[in-house]
């Protein structure tokens with residue numbers, strides 16, 4: 001019912017030549033994939049080069065942030081129209097590294113979600129608890145706060161377009177993956193939040209990715225869970241073969 005969606009988050013990695021080579025490798029690897037949507041979210045400066053490589057491929061292109069104002073005196077920022085100009089489809093928003101290292105709050109993320117939707121692109125909204133929060137039994141409260149705060153004022157129609165990525169902060173880049181049962185429990189709770197706010201119909205259509213040390217070895221079991229609809233992949237997306245190994249795990 002929900003088509004699996006696997007997205008790579010390249011973060012602040014690679015040089016231009018490596019980015020192009022990786023994009024070419026991913027395009028080739030997924031040539032015959034008809035069971036999942038695939039995207040790579042690249043550093044801004046490689047968007048142009050990677051979009052050109054991927055323009056006739058099955059791989060969509062995204063980025064990892066944007067600014068919410070249309071244009072003007074916002075030194076160092078990138079607008080949604082600029083991104084669209086370069087063939088961008090997806091924008092990761094509210095990643096934990098932006099929340100916790102760069103101090104982004106739900107109110108700012110909410111403005112960005114609205115700007116991305118208004119430009120006709122698709123937000124991949126990240127939510128997730130830190131280790132201390134999980135250990136204190138606060139996971140559901142944190143997720144709810146991020147969900148309601150980041151998606152304030154979003155209509156049911158727009159909600160259907162949004163992708164959510166559940167990324168437990170303690171599992172990102174640590175090799176410490178959430179167990180399929182742990183991830184499934186949080187995904188199911190997230191879907192309940194969507195149902196309460198938007199109705200079951202919308203909740204059933206929203207894709208919720210898991211992110212945090214997903215690898216070819218653990219992808220299939222995670223992706224087999226009923227409420228896990230894909231993955232947001234960091235480290236393992238930096239090599240075409242390991243990224244492809246994860247995509248294969250989405251085959252039912």
Ligand code: PGA
Pocket residue numbers: 009167171172173174211212213214232233234235236
């Ligand atoms: P990881 O990163 O796969 O390297 O844990 C995932 C993410 O931060 O999106």
